Amino acid sequence: xxxxxxxxxxxxxxxxxxxxxxxxxxxxxxxxxxxxxxxxxxxxxxxxxxxxxxxxxxxxxxxxxxxxxxxxxxxxxxxxxxxxxxxxxxxxxxxxxxxxxxxxxxxxxx
Amino acid sequence: xxxxxxxxxxxxxxxxxxxxxxxxxxxxxxxxxxxxxxxxxxxxxxxxxxxxxxxxxxxxxxxxxxxxxxxxxxxxxxxxxxxxxxxxxxxxxxxxxxxxxxxxxxxxxxxxxxx
Numbered sequence: 001x002x003x004x005x006x007x008x009x010x011x012x013x014x015x016x017x018x019x020x021x022x023x024x025x026x027x028x029x030x031x032x033x034x035x036x037x038x039x040x041x042x043x044x045x046x047x048x049x050x051x052x053x054x055x056x057x058x059x060x061x062x063x064x065x066x067x068x069x070x071x072x073x074x075x076x077x078x079x080x081x082x083x084x085x086x087x088x089x090x091x092x093x094x095x096x097x098x099x100x101x102x103x104x105x106x107x108x109x110x
Numbered sequence: 111x112x113x114x115x116x117x118x119x120x121x122x123x124x125x126x127x128x129x130x131x132x133x134x135x136x137x138x139x140x141x142x143x144x145x146x147x148x149x150x151x152x153x154x155x156x157x158x159x160x161x162x163x164x165x166x167x168x169x170x171x172x173x174x175x176x177x178x179x180x181x182x183x184x185x186x187x188x189x190x191x192x193x194x195x196x197x198x199x200x201x202x203x204x205x206x207x208x209x210x211x212x213x214x215x216x217x218x219x220x221x222x223x224x225x
Contacts, residue, residue, distance in 0.1 A: 031210040042114070042201050042216025043153070050210075088153065092210045097143055097166060102152030 010105040013079060020075040021104040023089030031092035032065055032072040036085045037103070043088055047074070079108045111136065116202050116217035123192050123224050131187045131220045133202030139215070141208055142185045144177055147199040147219070159185060160208065192224045 013019055023032070030051040035043035049056040049063040049072065056063045062075040072089055086105050090098040115134040123129045135142045144156040157167040159179040170177065174192075179185040189196055199221050203214040 033213060035214075041218050042203065043214075044216065045213035048211070048213065095165075095208045097155050097158045098214060099155055100145070100153035 009102065010107070012107045012109070015079060015081055015108055015110050017079055017108075018075065018077045019079055019083075019106060020073055021087055021106070022071060022073045023091075024069075024071045025089070025091040026070070027091070027093060028067065028070065029091040029093060030067065032063070033090045033092065033098065034061075034063055034072075034074045035088045035090060035100070037088065038085045043086075043100070076106075079106075081108050081110045084108045114202055114204055114215050114217035116200075116220050118220060119218065120221045121223070123222070125193060125224055126191050129189045129192050129196075129222055129224075131189075131200050131202075131222070133185045133187070133217060134183060135185065135202070135204030136215055137183070139204035139206050141205045141212075142179060143203040143205075143214065144185070144187050145201045145203065147201055148197075153201070156187070189222075192222075194224050197222055197224045 032049055033045055034047045036046045037043040047058050047061050047063045049065045051067045060077045064073045076083055084107050086103040088100040088103040090100050117132045141160050143158040145153050146156055147153045155169040157170050157177045158165055162179045174190045177187045199219040201216050201219045203216040205212040205214050
């Protein structure tokens with residue numbers, strides 16, 4: 001079983017559209033990290049949200065965290081072709097290694 | 111800072127042969143992780159080290175897979191008697207620590223093809 005499960009596996013959108021992807025996880029956490037993986041590269045952290053933040057913004061990215069429903073979301077506004085990637089959520093689980101799951105593939109057409 | 115370095119980038123082995131994958135973590139990072147990525151299974155955790163000591167190998171197939179970290183500057187993942195189902199991208203990551211603020215820096219991976 002995976003700690004974090006992205007709810008939607010693949011999305012195809014046009015440049016300029018907004019996109020939201022969701023993640024639910026099995027065990028209580030106070031921190032969720034979101035990673036982006038571009039083709040041929042390893043995943044890279046794009047935003048980290050803590051339970052006391054409820055919402056966190058970084059440029060065109062917006063993350064939310066709901067500890068009561070054990071879920072997190074990541075939104076990208078005004079998508080660009082360069083946002084094409086696989087997105088992973090990774091709930092923090094103490095000293096254990098992060099578990100990433102299958103991710104959500106986002107394809108943005110110019 | 112060259113980031114996490116993984117070599118080779120691509121490796122093709124014949125079924126039954128051995129494959130050794132190398133990882134050089136970021137200097138000063140105390141934790142090193144190995145993951146395997148396939149289309150079907152996604153990004154699967156294999157094993158990790160903290161200060162060179164093995165901490166958790168719960169994701170490692172019990173037979174044929176082994177990982178070592180002989181010094182703080184490199185780690186290896188060895189697959190003996192490779193099988194076609196071992197074909198995947200193997201990713202190494204390192205982090206400064208294991209606290210909630212610690213993010214992982216990944217290498218670009220080694221794409222292993224077993225034929």
